Amino acid sequence: MQEFNVDVAILGAGTAGLGAYHQASKTTDSLMLIESGPYGTTCARVGCMPSKLLIAAADAAHEARHAKMFGVHAADVTVDGREVLDRVRRERDRFVSFVVNSVKHIPDNQRLKGQARFLGPNSLRVDGHSVVHAQRIVIATGSRSYIPEMLLPAADRLLVNETLFELPQLPRSVAVFGAGAIGLELGQALSRLGVDVKVFGRSGAVAGIADDEIRVLAGQLFNEEFYLDPDAAVSAVVHAGTGVEVTYVHRSRGELTERFDYILAATGRRPNIDDIDLEKSGLTLDKRGMPDHDSQTMQCGNSHIFLAGDASAEIPLLHEASDEGHIAGINAGRYPDVQPERRRAPLAIVFTSPQIATVGLGLDQIKARCPQGYGVGSVSFENQGRSRVLGKNKGELRVYGEYGTDLFLGAEMFGPAAEHVGHLLAWAVQSRMTVTRMLEMPFYHPVIEEGVRTALRDLNHNLDEGPEITDSCMECGPGA
Amino acid sequence: MQEFNVDVAILGAGTAGLGAYHQASKTTDSLMLIESGPYGTTCARVGCMPSKLLIAAADAAHEARHAKMFGVHAADVTVDGREVLDRVRRERDRFVSFVVNSVKHIPDNQRLKGQARFLGPNSLRVDGHSVVHAQRIVIATGSRSYIPEMLLPAADRLLVNETLFELPQLPRSVAVFGAGAIGLELGQALSRLGVDVKVFGRSGAVAGIADDEIRVLAGQLFNEEFYLDPDAAVSAVVHAGTGVEVTYVHRSRGELTERFDYILAATGRRPNIDDIDLEKSGLTLDKRGMPDHDSQTMQCGNSHIFLAGDASAEIPLLHEASDEGHIAGINAGRYPDVQPERRRAPLAIVFTSPQIATVGLGLDQIKARCPQGYGVGSVSFENQGRSRVLGKNKGELRVYGEYGTDLFLGAEMFGPAAEHVGHLLAWAVQSRMTVTRMLEMPFYHPVIEEGVRTALRDLNHNLDEGPEITDSCMECGPGA
Numbered sequence: 001m002q003e004f005n006v007d008v009a010i011l012g013a014g015t016a017g018l019g020a021y022h023q024a025s026k027t028t029d030s031l032m033l034i035e036s037g038p039y040g041t042t043c044a045r046v047g048c049m050p051s052k053l054l055i056a057a058a059d060a061a062h063e064a065r066h067a068k069m070f071g072v073h074a075a076d077v078t079v080d081g082r083e084v085l086d087r088v089r090r091e092r093d094r095f096v097s098f099v100v101n102s103v104k105h106i107p108d109n110q111r112l113k114g115q116a117r118f119l120g121p122n123s124l125r126v127d128g129h130s131v132v133h134a135q136r137i138v139i140a141t142g143s144r145s146y147i148p149e150m151l152l153p154a155a156d157r158l159l160v161n162e163t164l165f166e167l168p169q170l171p172r173s174v175a176v177f178g179a180g181a182i183g184l185e186l187g188q189a190l191s192r193l194g195v196d197v198k199v200f201g202r203s204g205a206v207a208g209i210a211d212d213e214i215r216v217l218a219g220q221l222f223n224e225e226f227y228l229d230p231d232a233a234v235s236a237v238v239h240a241g242t243g244v245e246v247t248y249v250h251r252s253r254g255e256l257t258e259r260f261d262y263i264l265a266a267t268g269r270r271p272n273i274d275d276i277d278l279e280k281s282g283l284t285l286d287k288r289g290m291p292d293h294d295s296q297t298m299q300c301g302n303s304h305i306f307l308a309g310d311a312s313a314e315i316p317l318l319h320e321a322s323d324e325g326h327i328a329g330i331n332a333g334r335y336p337d338v339q340p341e342r343r344r345a346p347l348a349i350v351f352t353s354p355q356i357a358t359v360g361l362g363l364d365q366i367k368a369r370c371p372q373g374y375g376v377g378s379v380s381f382e383n384q385g386r387s388r389v390l391g392k393n394k395g396e397l398r399v400y401g402e403y404g405t406d407l408f409l410g411a412e413m414f415g416p417a418a419e420h421v422g423h424l425l426a427w428a429v430q431s432r433m434t435v436t437r438m439l440e441m442p443f444y445h446p447v448i449e450e451g452v453r454t455a456l457r458d459l460n461h462n463l464d465e466g467p468e469i470t471d472s473c474m475e476c477g478p479g480a
Numbered sequence: 481m482q483e484f485n486v487d488v489a490i491l492g493a494g495t496a497g498l499g500a501y502h503q504a505s506k507t508t509d510s511l512m513l514i515e516s517g518p519y520g521t522t523c524a525r526v527g528c529m530p531s532k533l534l535i536a537a538a539d540a541a542h543e544a545r546h547a548k549m550f551g552v553h554a555a556d557v558t559v560d561g562r563e564v565l566d567r568v569r570r571e572r573d574r575f576v577s578f579v580v581n582s583v584k585h586i587p588d589n590q591r592l593k594g595q596a597r598f599l600g601p602n603s604l605r606v607d608g609h610s611v612v613h614a615q616r617i618v619i620a621t622g623s624r625s626y627i628p629e630m631l632l633p634a635a636d637r638l639l640v641n642e643t644l645f646e647l648p649q650l651p652r653s654v655a656v657f658g659a660g661a662i663g664l665e666l667g668q669a670l671s672r673l674g675v676d677v678k679v680f681g682r683s684g685a686v687a688g689i690a691d692d693e694i695r696v697l698a699g700q701l702f703n704e705e706f707y708l709d710p711d712a713a714v715s716a717v718v719h720a721g722t723g724v725e726v727t728y729v730h731r732s733r734g735e736l737t738e739r740f741d742y743i744l745a746a747t748g749r750r751p752n753i754d755d756i757d758l759e760k761s762g763l764t765l766d767k768r769g770m771p772d773h774d775s776q777t778m779q780c781g782n783s784h785i786f787l788a789g790d791a792s793a794e795i796p797l798l799h800e801a802s803d804e805g806h807i808a809g810i811n812a813g814r815y816p817d818v819q820p821e822r823r824r825a826p827l828a829i830v831f832t833s834p835q836i837a838t839v840g841l842g843l844d845q846i847k848a849r850c851p852q853g854y855g856v857g858s859v860s861f862e863n864q865g866r867s868r869v870l871g872k873n874k875g876e877l878r879v880y881g882e883y884g885t886d887l888f889l890g891a892e893m894f895g896p897a898a899e900h901v902g903h904l905l906a907w908a909v910q911s912r913m914t915v916t917r918m919l920e921m922p923f924y925h926p927v928i929e930e931g932v933r934t935a936l937r938d939l940n941h942n943l944d945e946g947p948e949i950t951d952s953c954m955e956c957g958p959g960a
Contacts, residue, residue: 056869063543064543067543077553085551420897420900421900427904441906441911443903477495
């Protein structure tokens with residue numbers, strides 16, 4: 001058994017752990033980064049990168065099939081599932097290699113492989129081989145897929161994002177459980193690649209969309225491509241030969257038992273805090289076994305322990321995990337001088353088609369925080385000029401502002417280029433721009449952003465801050 | 481001969497004229513909008529809209545052919561030129577119909593058709609049928625294609641943007657003269673649609689790109705798709721049967737005479753101020769026949785005459801023409817109380833692939849305005865994660881900031897989604913954001929905007945405002 005005494009120990013070498021290491025290393029060389037699994041982040045190995053690669057192939061197939069609307073005929077579009085998955089893995093491995101190289105640059109005496117468990121508030125055992133005594137500890141152990149009991153009978157026919165991308169070939173049919181961001185991104189991508197897909201959601205949620213109007217529209221549009229029941233009644237999942245049988249109530253055909261090659265569980269993720277003996281850390285834990293922590297400092301209570309990334313169960317997005325890791329690392333480095341760091345304006349993007357962007361405050365938060373009232377503006381992309389030129393004229397944007405101050409508060413979008421519009425609007429939220437000020441900014445022509453302007457003008461009118469649009473063509477140009 | 485006495489006469493019912501009408505009508509009902517050609521703006525009829533529609537078809541063909549990189553095989557991509565042009569015209573006509581409807585809502589007694597000519601400072605003759613006496617006059621007569629002498633022998637084989645979209649079928653070959661925004665947009669689109677295209681530019685300019693490094697890269701990348709000589713030596717253009725022969729010095733093969741079906745002249749536009757008898761307006765004209773005007777008020781000298789849109793020869797972009805029209809209309813309406821109105825941060829976009837965006841100040845202006853010095857940051861999109869996922873990893877972004885103040889000044893980009901990145905950066909320029917402040921904004925993952933962050937971090941380091949990027953993966957996430 002080796003013993004180490006360090007200033008800062010970091011559990012997990014993922015996005016948050018590496019961010020914490022990078023920052024803590026600015027104050028001390030006495031560091032230990034402990035990783036129980038393979039190097040490479042959740043994002044690169046099994047998350048953002050492989051899913052976006054699969055989606056890129058799916059969209060290429062979809063667009064080739066729809067090129068005829070432009071007078072371009074791609075006879076016979078075929079998807080070579082092996083090639084699709086080979087590219088996904090090849091490019092994914094390249095991203096992973098960057099992470100692995102990054103870790104390799106960390107000196108050997110600052111790294112340990114093995115499962116860390118608390119022995120006490122300041123000491124950790126790593127597998128059977130090491131004990132690490134640390135003045136401060138950052139927990140950045142990430143998360144793992146959560147599988148509900150009901151899906152367990154699927155056994156070897158059960159996929160999660162960790163195993164989907166390892167398939168040698170695309171399946172013929174997949175029942176996706178979960179209509180959140182991951183379920184819909186992967187479900188739609190598989191469907192566009194020719195897989196027979198059905199998506200079963202729970203409690204009506206669709207990709208985490210908060211605005212009812214947008215959620216209903218998204219549900220409708222997804223259903224034009226594949227079966228999606230956001231509030232599915234599934235009564236049984238049974239392993240059957242080289243597949244799995246799902247018994248559910250079909251929206252129009254009543255109770256059915258249907259065979260699928262695989263089930264894909266996209267039923268949420270759980271923080272990896274249950275196998276590190278956290279109860280020995282001295283922290284007070286809630287009934288889920290989670291310590292309390294501050295989102296501005298990432299500190300657990302007043303302790304020397306910090307929580308960051310997916311393990312914090314805050315926002316499972318890479319840029320947030322990275323920020324949390326950096327904040328935890330800064331504060332672990334300078335502890336006991338712990339200081340709050342600013343977080344960024346909320347931004348979440350779902351890479352479906354159309355894409356989804358959620359920016360700033362949601363309507364529920366706005367109702368609670370705006371005693372003087374609030375306003376909503378909207379635009380449909382069906383007749384928006386640029387969207388129509390591109391043949392991507394589907395979706396809607398809703399924007400929210402505060403009555404009396406004209407402050408822009410947030411937005412939800414299901415529409416073309418939401419990935420980019422989301423940034424523009426999130427920067428406006430963080431800059432505390434008024435809607436009037438946003439309307440003074442440049443809007444080129446013909447662009448999707450002209451649709452944003454239409455929604456903002458509508459919002460400003462509804463906030464009693466601007467005139468109604470009476471002649472869009474004369475005021476904004478044809479096809480704005 | 482009818483006679484009319486009005487407060488405000490507006491020459492031209494295009495984008496600028498309609499904007500002026502809309503604003504002036506808020507102060508007076510005594511208006512006359514005079515149009516010599518068909519209703520419908522340059523943008524909708526022969527500019528932005530048909531060209532973007534042609535580009536959408538071209539990109540669909542290009543992407544179908546390149547889908548194999550994703551494992552998606554489109555066996556036989558064929559372009560039906562008739563269908564392509566039919567969609568271009570059908571959708572264009574729809575945009576034009578919005579403009580025409582807009583004009584139809586203007587009362588009959590506020591509209592005249594015919595060519596207006598100045599009789600004196602306050603009076604205009606319209607064709608042979610009317611005389612309009614106006615207290616104030618807005619000149620918004622637009623622009624037309626300029627054809628150099630050398631191209632005139634092409635005669636019926638000479639196309640301009642006004643005639644290209646009327647072809648029943650795509651030509652087999654086209655020599656494009658002019659390597660500006662229009663020449664390259666249309667040249668690349670035709671090339672991607674299977675037309676044999678060569679582009680002949682002048683003085684080395686490429687799509688108006690100001691930054692040498694970006695211009696050189698753009699020239700190289702365009703040449704991978706079609707022949708582009710930004711500084712072509714063309715000695716003769718001769719009509720020959722059902723085509724035209726062009727004699728030029730080929731970059732690698734020396735002097736050649738080559739036959740093309742058509743020549744497309746994209747050799748600039750000239751303001752329509754030479755057939756309105758402007759010399760009778762009382763305005764002082766320069767040697768080009770242009771009156772002096774103020775870009776904040778659109779007023780000519782101290783006169784009652786205002787100039788707006790392409791006729792002003794300022795910036796031939798729809799959103800600028802629209803703003804100029806609105807400003808001219810506001811000031812013509814409230815004359816003699818003429819006040820400056822704010823213009824927006826400069827933004828120009830070229831819809832080639834990759835796209836080009838020019839934002840804020842260019843390097844020449846920056847050198848003149850920053851006595852303390854300036855800095856440049858850059859990023860290549862070759863290894864940028866999201867760009868690579870999408871198979872669009874080409875191009876470069878350069879960003880500029882002021883030394884000593886950290887103020888973000890401008891940018892030039894040749895790369896993926898420049899249409900959207902251009903907006904983000906133009907809003908930052910207009911908001912007078914510092915580079916440090918921009919780096920505090922949200923950047924999602926994986927997105928093109930992470931490449932923007934890399935360039936901004938590089939800039940901040942070069943301005944002595946931030947640390948060097950030492951480990952991009954650890955600091956920003958894999959594939960940022």
